[in-house]
Amino acid sequence: MGSIDHGFDGHVNGGLNGADHTFEPKHPNPSLQVTADHKIKMVEAPVHEPGQGEALIHVKTTGICGSDIHFWKTGRIGTLVVEGDCILGHEAAGTVLKCGPGVTNLKPGDRVAVEPGVPCGTCYLCLEGRYNLCDDVQFAGVYPYAGTLQRYKVHPARWLHKIPDNVSFAEAALLEPLSVVLHGIERAGLSLGHPALVCGAGPIGLTALAAARASGAHPVVITDLEPKRLAFARSYVPGCLTYRADPSKSPEEQAREIRELFGAAEDPYFAPRTVLECTGVEGSVVTGCFAVRRGGTVMVIGVGRPVMNNLPFMHISLAEIDLKFINRYKDTWPAGISCLSGGIISLKELVSHEFPLEKAIEALTVCSDLSNGSIKVQIVDDVEQAYS
Missing domain, CATH: 3.90.180.10 (Medium-chain alcohol dehydrogenases, catalytic domain)
Known part of the structure; x- marks a missing residue:
């Protein structure tokens, strides 16, 4: 072979x-x-x-x-x-x-x-x-x-x-995976000092975590199924919060627990305004839709199945959630090079x-x-x- x-x-x-x-x-x-x-x-x-x-x-x-x-x-x-x-x-x-x-x-x-x-x-x-x-x-x-x-x-x-x-x-x-993230962040519109959720602690998710922090988002929570990847995330971006996803729980239940990390259990104002969904897994996308604040944005960066059948359409509609997607990137290499050479992100x-x-x-x-x-x-x- x-x-x-x-x-x-x-x-x-x-x-x-x-x-x-x-x-x-x-x-x-x-x-x-x-x-x-x-x-x-x-x-x-x-x-x-x-x-x-x-x-x-x-x-x-x-x-x-x-x-x-x-x-x-x-x-x-x-x-x-x-x-x-x-x-x-x-x-x-x-x-x-x-x-x-x-x-x-x-x-x-x-x-x-x-x-x-x-x-x-x-x-x-x-x-x-x-x-x-x-x-x-x-x-x-x-x-x-x-x-x-x-x-x-x-x-x-x-x-x-x-x-x-x-x-x-x-x-x-x-710079190629960073470009994917930069394009997603630009379309999602991360805001300085506003909370963000990153779903998935693979290479793209970890890059999104670092880029979200560099963009001034706070607090930032990252989710994953694998404890070792979450431990790496905490060492890679100190101060981030982590949530271990549990497929045995419903998306709504997981979203409630994620919101608690943001301090939004009692005041939904503090729920994440932006979700960077980096897995493409249907359950994770649905969880992100329930976790995001009303009027917020769920940016699907991950590549998933050709068809998803269980998106909570009425919840997305009534909450005016912007569900967005990206296809690769455009005009991101110069910005990415500046981020790396200037020490903005590592x-x-x-x-x-x-x-x-x-x-x-x-x-x-x-x-x-x-x-x-x-x-x-x-x-x-x-x-x-x-x-x-």
Whole structure:
């Protein structure tokens, strides 16, 4: 299972634009691929010359996302279906090796973070600035577009963001999940000094916890099923309050107990104005709807089932609760880089496991089993590489 297959399908292993001119690299290019029949394998992938407006990068760090596990285990996320071999990975940072024609914002040796979604740039949504909703987005690691779990990757220079020296590759790779949170917080409208509830203490939830505190929300409560993750949350963001979710209790009962932590049992004024729901689990979404203050906002950041049947429609309606959703992010990398470089938020504590690229299968396996205690698993590649 861990051996490298030297065959490849050029359709899925190429750059986002499907370039077919190969580049001779100094090192091999092992890649972690998922198959349509729910398997993962290490495959030697071709390295493409950067075309017009593109840059070839040496991927130094890629974080494993829950979506990578979903594509492996279930073969799909909603309408996104794995129909053939595809290189996984989209939380990435690396170094520019070579620039294609027309690239003026980058040069070889630049350290960059990868914004993985490449929109069409011409549809009405792109023209409105809502490029995250583009129907024709080419997203790294989503079939048929090759992801970043490989040593070398061609990517449009427009979607590569230079990072300062005080931001590590590990931190820069975390800009992708941070971007998800930043987009959610912007749409939710967190307010300084107002209470907030974060549902879920996974990587996104913990990032949301840190971002909510940095945004001035207080008090902040975070929920999860796993006591170890709640203990980590208390050490990661001192002063936060935690609630262990209990599926044996109804959402209404859990919401009442959560409200007590805010001091809202007797005065509902102090109930959370904003809920950042980071699990996508139906029961957690419903709990958030009952926990939020009347007139408040429940922002669903987590990815859940295609259909939810038990949302408390009349409660949401009569309480004028804004139930909102996000799709990835837009224009978040510059703000995220400023947060990390300026010390506004720290994410490096979330990295619990690191694996070399050659052990990517082991990394994905560890990440897929929550009993291993992983929070954020990253795959790193430290081989020396000359710039051209």
